[in-house]
Amino acid sequence: MPELPEVQTLVDDLRASSLIGQTIKDVQVRWPRIVAEPTLELFCRQLAGQRVSDIQRRAKYLVFSLGSGQSLLVHLRMTGKFAFASPKDALEAHHHVLLTFGDERQLRYHDTRKFGRFSLVQSAEEALRHLGLEPLSAEFTPEALEQRLRGRRTPLKAFLLDQRQVAGIGNIYADEALWGAGLHPATPAGSLSQEQVHFLYSSIIEALQRGLRNMGTTLGNSQANFYSVAGRRGRNEDELRVFRRTGLPCPRCGQAIERTVLAQRSTHYCLRCQQNGKRT
DNA sequence: GATAATGTTGGTCG
DNA sequence: ACGACCAACATTAT
Numbered sequence: 001m002p003e004l005p006e007v008q009t010l011v012d013d014l015r016a017s018s019l020i021g022q023t024i025k026d027v028q029v030r031w032p033r034i035v036a037e038p039t040l041e042l043f044c045r046q047l048a049g050q051r052v053s054d055i056q057r058r059a060k061y062l063v064f065s066l067g068s069g070q071s072l073l074v075h076l077r078m079t080g081k082f083a084f085a086s087p088k089d090a091l092e093a094h095h096h097v098l099l100t101f102g103d104e105r106q107l108r109y110h111d112t113r114k115f116g117r118f119s120l121v122q123s124a125e126e127a128l129r130h131l132g133l134e135p136l137s138a139e140f141t142p143e144a145l146e147q148r149l150r151g152r153r154t155p156l157k158a159f160l161l162d163q164r165q166v167a168g169i170g171n172i173y174a175d176e177a178l179w180g181a182g183l184h185p186a187t188p189a190g191s192l193s194q195e196q197v198h199f200l201y202s203s204i205i206e207a208l209q210r211g212l213r214n215m216g217t218t219l220g221n222s223q224a225n226f227y228s229v230a231g232r233r234g235r236n237e238d239e240l241r242v243f244r245r246t247g248l249p250c251p252r253c254g255q256a257i258e259r260t261v262l263a264q265r266s267t268h269y270c271l272r273c274q275q276n277g278k279r280t
Numbered sequence: 281g282a283t284a285a286t287g288t289t290g291g292t293c294g
Numbered sequence: 295a296c297g298a299c300c301a302a303c304a305t306t307a308t
Contacts (some may be wrong), residue, residue, distance in 0.1 A: 001287035033302085060288080077288045079304080094304085113303045115288065154296065163289080171287055219287075224305060226287080243287090264298075266286085 001219075002076045003060060004135070004168030005211030006226045006234065010082060011057045013229035017084065022101040023051045031096040034109070036117040043120050047072065047099075059131045059167035063124050071124035074109070079224045080116035083108055083231060112224045131167040135204050140166070142201045149189045149197065156200070157185035158263035169204065172217055172243045175268045176207040179242045179250075184274045185260075185267045196276065211236045219244060242268040 002010070027044045029035055035043045051067035064072035074080070087098075087106045097109035097118060109116070121127040132148065133140045148165045159165055160174040169177065178185050180203030183196060192200065211217060216234025218226045226234055241251050246259040250270035260267050 003287075006287090075288080077302090078286075111303095112305065113286090113288095115302060117289090152295085158297085161288090217287085220306085222286095222306060224286085265288095 001078050001170075001224075001226050002080065002216075003170035003173050003211070004057075004208055005173070005214075005236070006216035007060050007062060007076065007168075008057050008212055009216045009228050009234065010076075011055055011062055014055050014062075014082070017229065019101070019107070020052055020055060022103060022105075024048060024099050025102050026098075026100040028098040028100075029096065030091075030098070031114055034096045034111070034114065034116060034118055036119045038120060043118070046070065047120055058124070058128050058134070059163055060170070061128060063128075065124070069122070071121055071127070073119040073121060073124060073127060075117050076111070077113070077115035077117070079113045080109065080111040081227055082229050083110065083227075084229065131163055132165040133167065135166050135168060135208055140201075140205075142198050145201050145204075146192075146194070146197045149192060152189040154189050155186045155262055156183055156189050157265070157267055159189040160204075161263055161265065166204065168208070171265050171267075172240070173204075173207045173211060175243045176210075176241055177204045179203075179268075179270060179274060180206055182273055183276055185262050185269050187276055210239055214239060217243075242270060244268065 024047055027047045029040060029044060032040050052064055053067055054065035056063045060075060062074040066072060085106050085108050087100055094110050094112045095108050096111055099107040119127065133144055152159060156178060157174055160169050160177065181199040183200060214234055214236035215228060216226050217236040218233040219237055242257050245257045246268060247256050250257055250273055253272045255270055255272040257268055258271050
């Protein structure tokens with residue numbers, strides 16, 4: 001669920017909540033497998049007592065910089081969420097990690113499916129080295145995208161989901177970006193013309209920025225969905241063009257949106273607008 | 281009430 | 295290099 005815009009929304013929320021500068025007084029892990037590294041014991045011992053010096057996003061990871069120079073990396077996978085509470089407040093079944101700060105606030109990690117992972121690492125750069133281009137940074141240029149696409153026969157949809165190429169795009173924004181570019185999801189990545197690469201480039205940025213502007217996408221009403229730290233829903237569902245809109249009219253041409261499965265993921269597109277012709 | 285599907289990632293296996 | 299499949303889990307939709 002949480003892709004780049006959702007994770008950025010959480011990071012913005014955490015920064016706005018004056019967490020930077022606070023000291024982690026206590027660490028409780030209620031589901032040990034959430035901790036990927038180091039061992040559970042070291043994780044708790046080394047994290048306690050540290051000051052949070054910065055909070056940033058890289059791809060779909062939250063990066064907490066710590067006083068020791070180490071970093072706490074959190075990946076929310078499908079259903080991870082953060083919210084503040086008082087240590088006295090009742091715990092829910094899916095509260096798995098509790099960070100209590102010096103000001104008595106408790107940051108609670110909630111994850112119904114338990115896929116999320118916490119890592120305490122010496123170097124964030126090293127641990128996140130495998131990730132590709134940040135699509136909203138200066139390193140993401142049409143030329144850099146073209147270089148990554150070149151020679152690949154993999155479908156564009158699979159390419160966009162590959163975090164080693166462009167980092168932070170998930171199923172929602174991949175489908176939205178391909179619709180915006182007028183490209184069929186099954187198009188071989190290396191087959192794009194220079195013009196099509198430019199369409200894809202600008203469409204990726206547009207789709208992500210729309211998500212950001214709306215503070216993320218919250219689909220439907222289930223609790224397993226995206227909610228900000230403050231518990232707010234994202235507003236981007238209303239602006240989705242194709243994702244989970246199977247059978248509904250394409251906003252550009254009115255044709256019913258198709259659904260198929262590509263790269264083992266549900267994939268939504270407009271048969272008429274995404275035939276790799278010129279974008280309107 | 282059983283079964284399928286779900287926004288992610290990382291692994292295996294051909 | 296690539297894709298098919300699975301595993302980690304729980305909830306919701308069918």
